[in-house]
Amino acid sequence: MTLLSENEIKDGLSGLEGWEHKENQIVKQFKFKNFVESMGFVTKVAILAERVDHHPDILIEYSKVTITLSTHSEGGLTEKDFNLATEIQEAS
Numbered sequence: 001m002t003l004l005s006e007n008e009i010k011d012g013l014s015g016l017e018g019w020e021h022k023e024n025q026i027v028k029q030f031k032f033k034n035f036v037e038s039m040g041f042v043t044k045v046a047i048l049a050e051r052v053d054h055h056p057d058i059l060i061e062y063s064k065v066t067i068t069l070s071t072h073s074e075g076g077l078t079e080k081d082f083n084l085a086t087e088i089q090e091a092s
Contacts, residue, residue, distance in 0.1 A: 012082040025070035029091050032063045041065055044091045054080045073080040
């Protein structure tokens with residue numbers, strides 16, 4: 001997999017609502033009504049991630065879930081990150 005250029009990252013972010021580029025990753029915090037809704041969302045993300053064999057870092061803070069994506073094996077952002085971010089956004 002090829003690392004994306006800065007322009008490709010900007011283009012990818014333009015199609016994603018609320019995602020931010022931080023260093024070599026993209027990050028978004030999702031907010032829910034309560035812990036149970038947060039965990040339901042995390043379960044959806046886990047199923048999506050397992051299906052494509054690309055696993056995000058997930059931080060759960062009661063009603064907030066922060067998703068961080070980066071292709072660790074490549075040392076930065078690839079198409080895989082933006083594809084999964086799109087699927088995660090649709091699942092939220």
